[in-house]
Amino acid sequence: MPRVSLTVNGKAVTADVESRTLLVQFLRENLRLTGTHVGCDTSQCGCCVVHVDGRAVKSCTILVQQAEGADVKTIESLAVGDTLHPMQEAFRQNHGLQCGFCTPGMIMTAVDLVARKGHDLDDKTIREELEGNLCRCTGYHNIVKSIAAGAKAMAATTTAQAAE
Amino acid sequence: MSATGIGAAVRRKEDYRFITGKGQYTDDISRPGQTHIHFLRSPHAHAKITSIDTASAKTMPGVLAVLTGADLAGDKIGNLICGWMIHSKDGTPMKMAPHPAIAHGKACYAGDPVAVVIAETLGQARDAAEKIEVDYEVLPAVVDPAKTQEAGAPQIHEVAPQNTIFQWHLGEAAAVDAAFASAKHVTKLDIVNNRLVPNAMEPRAAIGEYDSGTQNFTLWNTTQNPHVARLVIAAFVGMAPEHKLRVIAPDVGGGFGSKIFIYPEEVVCLWASKKVGRPVKWVCERAEAFLADAHGRDHVTHAELAFGEGGKMTALRAKTIANLGAYMSTFSSSIPTYLYATLLSGQYDLPAIYCEVDAVYTNTVPVDAYRGAGRPEATFVVERLVEVAARELHMDPVELRRKNFVKSFPHQTPVIMNYDVGDYDASMRKAMEIADVNGFAARRREAEKRGKLRGLGYSTYIEACGIAPSQAVGSLGAGVGLWESAEVRVNPTGSVEVLTGSHSHGQGHETTFAQLVSERLGIPIENVSIVHGDTDKVQFGMGTYGSRSGAVGMSAIVKALEKVEAKAKKVASHLMEAAESDIVFKDGQFTVAGTDKSAAWADVALHAYIAHKFTGAQLEPGLKEGAFYDPTNFTFPAGCHICEVEIDPETGSTTIVGWTAVDDFGTIINPMIVEGQVHGGIAQGVGQALMENAVYDKDGQLMSGSFMDYSMPRAENLPPLKIDTTVTPCPGNPLGIKGCGEAxxxxxxxxxxxxxxDAIRTENLAMPATAPAVWAAVRAAAPALAAE
Amino acid sequence: MYNFTYHRASGLRQATNLLGKLDEAKLLAGGQTLLPTMKQRLAAPANLVDLNKVEGLSGIELQGRALVIGAMTRHAEVASSPVVQQAIPALAHLAGLIGDPAVRHMGTLGGSVANNDPNADYPAACLALAATIITTKRKLIADEFFTGLFETALMPDEIVVKVSFPLPKKAAYEKFRNPASRYALVGVFVAKRPSEIRVAVTGAGTSGVFRVPAFEEALKKRFSPKALDGLGVPADGMSSDIHGGAEYRAHLVGVMAKRAVAAAME
Known part of the structure; x- marks a missing residue:
C-alpha cells in the first residue's frame, strides 16, 4: 500500500493507505477525527469541508494522496483549549445550528470565506458563498447571521492580537 | 422570567460539542472488531427473483458472509410492520402485504434489498456484492398512484387486489352533498402534492452488536424513537426479547420523520451481527438514501369548496389517492387519514366536510411521515381552495378568510378535531403589518417597471400536534399509546438528571428541558443534564415527531418535577423541624412560612440521601421521581404566513423576496429555538413548493436519485425571514405549549x-413551481408576456 | 470506488509516458468530476496519474493579445485573478460560477476542457473566444477540440498544457443554473472579437457545446440584444430532462444570449 505523509491540525502524520482512500476517510477512520462529516456522494453538501494549505476543499472529493505534504486543518483545530474560535462562538450565539451535522463544514467554509472576502460580509455575499453547503434544519437564516457576526468578531480578534 | 428559565433565549447547551467537531453520530462510533455491510438492491422496480448465486461473492477478499432473504426466512426473522390499523369504509381491515427486511422471491421497488455482504471493509463488501448473481424476471411496474388501481395495472401484492390498501372516508357525505346542491359558488381544484425525499443531512446508519456471553443485542441507530424501534424489533420482528435488546440513538443529525420508522437495515445489522459474531456497521450513502429512506407526501387530490351567500363557506369535499409505495412503512397508514383529513377544516368554521382517501401500492419507495405528515397536504388543499375562491369571487383573500375564521372556542369541527383555543385574526393582522401588505401595490408597480411579476400569497394554517391522547388515537387504530415519560433524578449535591422519552435530533431539548427544570427548581441550568436516546437509561418513551416533545414530553417532566418537589418538601420539613404544610419552595429555597428558617435546594437534596433527619418509617431516602403524561387533547398551533415573490417571466424563475410568519405556539420556552424551528420548516416548505420533486420514470426508476438531480433548497433560495408570534396558551397541558416543529x-x-x-394570474400550476413550470404556465396564460 | 493504482507524476514527460504505458489510465487534475464519478463506480480506471505536482502547468499570463492560462490553474485562481478580470472579465465571471467555492479551489481549467461535460462552463468560453488548446503534442482550436458529449480530439496519451484565449473586444457569459447540480442548464457566452462575433452555448445541446450562426450573423450587423429579436434556436437538438424540456432550453438560449449581449455592452 502506498505511504502518505501530511500535517493534520499541526501534527505530522504518516500512514499506509489504499490508493482509493479519500482525505475524509483518512481523517475519520485513520485519525479518528470524526468532526468532518459525509453527507453526500456528489460533492454538494459541504459537510466534509476542511482546509488544505489554507483553502477550503471538500475532503470527500480529494484523495489523501493528493494531500501529500499538505497542511490540513479540520474543525477540531479551531478552538484553542476551551476558547472557541470567533466563528464557532458566533454560530453558538446566533443559533446557527440545530442537528449539528452540517455545522463543521459550514464553519470551515465560513472561516475560508472571511479569509477571501474580508470581515464585512453582506447577506447576499454570504448566501452566494454557501452555494456548496447544504443545511436541512436552519433554513440558513441563522447561519447567514452567524457568519456575518463571526466575520466581524474575527476582525476584532485579529486587531486584538496585533495590538498585543 | 429568569435568565435561564421559561421564555429566555438561552444559548444551547448541546452546541459546544457540535461546533468543535465532538458530536457523536452513529457513524462516528467504531466498535472493536466491527465489520461493514453493503446492501445489494434491486435495480428493477418490479421483478421476480428467480435465483441468487452468492458462491463467487463469498470467495472475495475480506468477505465474512453473504446473506439473502431466504436466510432471513430460514432464521424466522419476522416482517416489518405498519403499526396503525385503518379500516376501509366497508369495514375491512387495510391490506398489509408482507415486508421482509430482505426481499424474498420478489422485489417490489428499485432499491428493495435482495442480498447483503458483510466484509472486513466497506470497499470489500461493495466489491463482493458485484459478484452476486441475481436472476430477475422483470415484471411490468406501476408508479403512478392515479393509475395503479386501474384494471390491468400490474398487481404488486396478492393481498391487495387492484393495489388498493384501503378505501377510507371521514365526515358526512349526505350533509356535504346537500350543501353543495344549494351552493352559490363552488371552487374546484385538482392538486398533486409532490413526492419528497427527506434528506436529513446525516444519512441513516446502524451498528448491530451481539454479545454471545450475555445473549444481549445492542443497536446504535439514527432513530427518533429508540424505544419504539426496540419494541417493534423485539415484538414483531422477533430478533430478541425486549429486555435483551438495547437501542441507542446517539447524536442524530436531523430526522424530519424519516428516522421514526423501523427499516430493514437496522434489523439486518442486528441479525447479521449474530451470524458473523462481530459488530456490523451500515452507513447509508446519499444516493442509497434516496432509495432506502421513506419518502413523503405523494397525494393526488380533487377538492371542492362550496360557498353560500357573501362568501360564507358551507362545505368541503376531497377525494385523495395516497401513494404509500411498495410496502406499508411503520406509520404510513395514519398519515393520509387521521393526520390529513382531520385538518381539512383549516382555521375555518366549515359546517360540513367529507373526505375519501384511497391508499395504494406502487412500485416505488415506501412513503411515510415527513415533516408535517398529512397536515401540509391538508393545508395545501384548504389554503389553495380559499385563495382561488377569493379570486373567483373577486373578494380580498384576507376578508374571505376573516369572514370564515373560527372565532369562538372550543370549536368542534366536522372531522373529529376539537380546537381548544386560538385567535386566527390576531396572527393574520400582525403578519400583514410586518409584511407591509399595504405597500404591496406600490412594490408590484415598481417590479413591473423592471419587467418582473410580483405576487403576494397567504397561508393561514392549522395543525394538530402532540399526536395524543392515547385512548383517542387507540380508538382510531394506533398500535401504541402516545403519552410520554420522564424521570427526574436529583443527586445528593443537588444537580439534576432528567431522563426523557423524547429524543432530540436538532430540536435542542438539552437546553429547553433544562430551562424548565432550572425555573421550577431554582437551580442553575448548568446543574441540569438531559438524558435521552438510550433504552438502558430511559425506561420507555415514545420519541420525537409531530411537534410533541414540548407539549407532551415537557408535560411529563412537569409532572415528575411536581412529585420531586412534594418529596423534597417532606425532607425539608424534617430538616427544619416544621410541618410539611408550612414548607414553601420558591427560587431554590425552602422556607418555613412565617419564620426566617430556610434551607437551600442542595441542602435538602443532600439530606434526602444522607437520611439523618428522618427514619425509614417516616420517609424513604432518596429523591427521584418518574411520571407518564398522557394529554387530554391534541394541541392546535396555527398562524399566518405571507410570502412575496418576484418572477422573471422570461425564464420563469421565482425569487422569494419576502417572508413573514406569525405563529401561535402557545407558551414559548425558548424563542431563539422556536424561531429556528420555524426557519427550518419554511425552508422545507419552500423546497417542496419551488424545487423538490422525486420523479419516477414509467419503469419505476427514480430519476431524481441524487443531489445532482434532486434540488435541495440552498441559502440563495431563501430570503431573510421575518418571524413573530401571538400567544394563546394551550389549555390542555400544564405549560400551555402547542408545538412548533412542523408549522x-x-x-x-x-x-x-x-x-x-397571484403574480402570474393563472391557477394552473403544480408543485414544484420550477422555472420551466412557471414559464409554461405564464406562456399558457399570457403568451405575449412569455415571448417578450 | 474501485481500487486503482495511484501515480504521482512530477513532470509532463513522465505523465505522458505513464499514460501511454499503463492500462486503463486516467489523468487526475482537480478531480472534482472524476472522483465523484469513481465513487459512484461509474468510472473504473485501473491507474490514476496525478498532475497536481507537475511543475509549470499552472499560471495566468498575458502574452500579447492573448490570455494564456495553464491547465492546472484552479477555477478560484481564474475567478480572482486581477489579470483575468482586466483582460477578459467575462472569463473571470464564468470561472466564479463553476461549482462552489470549495470545488473552485480544486477544479482546473484543463480538467474541465478535457472532460467536455455538455453542461460545463469552460467549453462555452473556449468556443466563443476562439481559444487555442495547447497540448503536449499540438495546438488545437476550440472548434476542432470539442467533438461531442464528453468527447474531445485528445489522443489517449495527450495532455492539455494550457489554453490561450485571444482577447475579445467585448464578452459576457450568462448562465442559467440547473437548480440541483448547479451546472449550466443553459449557458451562453457571447464574444465580440476583432474579426467576428461568436455565440457559444453550453448545457442545452444534445451534442455538447455549439455555436449559433444565426445569432452571430445578426449581432455582426448590430451588436445589441434587439438584434436577436425574433431569432431563436430550434427545440430539435436541445436536450430534454426532468430539469427542463427541449422547448424551454431553446427558449432560454435566446433569453440568455440577449442578456449576455446586454452584459457585454455594459
Missing part, C-alpha cells in the same frame, strides 16, 4: 403557490 413546512407551500399564482 413552517405546513404553512409554506400554499403561501408560495398562492403568491406565484
Amino acid at each position: 413552517g413546512a405546513i404553512a409554506a407551500p400554499a403561501a408560495v403557490i398562492n403568491a406565484i399564482t
